[in-house]
Amino acid sequence: MKPEIAKLGYISLVSADLEKSLVFFRDIIGLEETEEKDGVHYLRAWGDFQHHTLSIQQGDRGHVKHIGWRTKTKEDVAAFGKLLEEQGIAVDQVDAWKTPGIGESISFQVPSGHTFNLYFDVKRPPVDEHRRSVLKNQTYKSWAKGISPRRLDHVNLHTSAESSATYSFMEEVLGFKMREYLISDEGNVLAGWMSVTQLVHDVALVSRPETPTKARLHHISYWLDDSQDILRAADILREHHFEFVGPGKHAISQALYLYVTDPGSGCRVELFTGSYLIFEPDWQPVEWTESERSFGNTYWGDSISKKELVKETIEAL
Known part of the structure; x- marks a missing residue:
């Protein structure tokens, strides 16, 4: 049985002006910041459940480092690695939690040149009481700030x-x-x-x-x-x-x-x-x-x- 991808996970973004990007994504779009580590800021929308759906860091120009996809099972990550290598695709192993909230993953380029990361294990960080929704099936309070996408x-x-x-x-x-x-x-x-x-x-x-x-x-x-x-x-x-x-x-x-x-x-x-x-x-x-x-x-x-x-x-x- 072939391994399967479950969903789009996150985008790893580099900005030429980090402060402008943080104002845009946090205050205007209205994403919530879950963590900042080693200069990388991790954000998600009020209805997102995993650690982050967007990371932003400073760089010399704006570009995307990679796009993360969550697999359906933990075993699917290794199975995809084997399948990709059989296709002649170079696969890099990424240690668990090197990216905060993301477990062991594999990184590779699709034929178009875009870099994908596949992972399964995730951490869901706790939410501060003043930001948490009263709904058990929702992460943050909706409409807390900005445009506030789900x-x-x-x-x-x-x-x-x-x-x-x-x-x-x-x-x-x-x-x-x-x-x-x-x-x-x-x-x-x-x-x-x-x-x-x-x-x-x-x-x-x-x-x-x-x-x-x-x-x-x-x-x-x-x-x-x-x-x-x-x-x-x-x-x-x-x-x-x-x-x-x-x-x-x-x-x-x-x-x-x-x-x-x-x-x-x-x-x-x-x-x-x-x-x-x-x-x-x-x-x-x-x-x-x-x-x-x-x-x-x-x-x-x-x-x-x-x-x-x-x-x-x-x-x-």
Whole structure:
């Protein structure tokens, strides 16, 4: 039986201006800080349960070090390591708790050049009484500060590499399912929305030959409960003089969106709600053609231009 990934875990982000990034993610987005260790700050949303869903540290430029994924069982970590080595993929072993809250893990690059970490064991830090929710099934008080998203939702990756190998690798080796995809007039897949959960996508991968480096991050996404939360987020961002794209609705995924960029790292954040869940075991991936690309991106509302799609990406090692 093949090992399995359970969910998207966290993003390890480097910022060119750590203080700006911390103000943005803690005060404006409203994430809670669980720990600071050796200059790395660990944050999560009020409904996230594991130690963190985002880490931020100072660097000479904004980029993503790696993306963490939690497996379904502890044994799956070693099983994935063996499977990857059989595929000729170099695998690095990472000691337990080297990253706070994260147990023993493995690190490797997917064909697009993005670095993934797989782990199972986690620590869930206690919450100070004044921050803790009275709900036993919720970590922090909701709406304590800022936009206040509930949880991490997905990542959107760009690559200038030949992407068909990555789509195959994600499906055949890592076990992702293609949910929706965009195909070129020549029959090549230009973008794929893939998941290991019932979400339409835990990860999207977009082919962008014009990107300045092979592996890029277009955005990370945090989930808000409903459309009114998106409108509230727009008010908060405008009050703090942030430029943003949206609100709008994607045709692909049927989700409501708003995009804003962290001024410290250059990392774009999508605030996300709506969409649909997939429970059908025989789901057939939805195909979109190149002529439908603009409609797929924007069903209605403020849209992101093709220039912005490439310009506002950051390197993902």
